[in-house]
Amino acid sequence: MEQQQVDTQRRKLLTGALGLGGVGTAVGLGVLAPSQALASWREESIMATSLEEGLNAVLGATDYEESDEIRIDAPEVAENGETVPITIDTSLPDVESITVYVPENNAPVSAVFELGGKTKPKVSQRIQMADTSDVVAIAKSNGKLYGTSRRVRVTIGGCGG
Amino acid sequence: MSSIRARATLVDGMAEVRALISHPMDAPDEETGDEGHFIQEVIAEINGEKVLHAHWGPSISPNPLIEFETEAEAGDTLKIRYTDNRGEGESHEMELA
Numbered sequence: 001m002e003q004q005q006v007d008t009q010r011r012k013l014l015t016g017a018l019g020l021g022g023v024g025t026a027v028g029l030g031v032l033a034p035s036q037a038l039a040s041w042r043e044e045s046i047m048a049t050s051l052e053e054g055l056n057a058v059l060g061a062t063d064y065e066e067s068d069e070i071r072i073d074a075p076e077v078a079e080n081g082e083t084v085p086i087t088i089d090t091s092l093p094d095v096e097s098i099t100v101y102v103p104e105n106n107a108p109v110s111a112v113f114e115l116g117g118k119t120k121p122k123v124s125q126r127i128q129m130a131d132t133s134d135v136v137a138i139a140k141s142n143g144k145l146y147g148t149s150r151r152v153r154v155t156i157g158g159c160g161g
Numbered sequence: 162m163s164s165i166r167a168r169a170t171l172v173d174g175m176a177e178v179r180a181l182i183s184h185p186m187d188a189p190d191e192e193t194g195d196e197g198h199f200i201q202e203v204i205a206e207i208n209g210e211k212v213l214h215a216h217w218g219p220s221i222s223p224n225p226l227i228e229f230e231t232e233a234e235a236g237d238t239l240k241i242r243y244t245d246n247r248g249e250g251e252s253h254e255m256e257l258a
Contacts, residue, residue: 001255041201116212124228
């Protein structure tokens, strides 16, 4: 009981601090390591409700060349849209980033992965899907955009962001 | 206890990394004004060099899993950290073996 109260107070304090404009304040409170606060989240892309806006913000374009060198591993039918395992894998060279989007989700840009030069262009994660939709993966390779899509049928939708 | 659990397997100069993060990944709700609670960024480093930077939104499933492969060898330090939309985060460091 006591613990719960402490938690509530801490939450209030945090909300207050952030409300005052303060990632800086949060650092001061020791909540964040400075290096963590310096990272820049791609909010414009990730929280965009329109696909065009989201892709433009992350890739500077909405067009991509279809490529069979990108593979999306995903179930054909997902019984539960809350947790759909997705793996993106590509044999394209010099891949800087992989962007995954689900056009039918409220926030269509699901994730953006920036890859260091020593990292293989292959990532896996689990996403939520509101409804049956294509899953689209776009790889930026040598500065150009290549993409492919794959249909996933969802039986029971997740909230899908 | 850390909310990040990571495992790395070294194969032919590559580390196959699998990390699980205990997190609700609650989506914001526009109607109620609830800001949600979700991880925004996950960063992985080998010996201090950034190898992966993931930008996430609320459509990533709760208790997220992330898998990737990067060049590494035994003795290297793998660090995985995340921050969420409340400015909270955690960091997990391990030596590869």
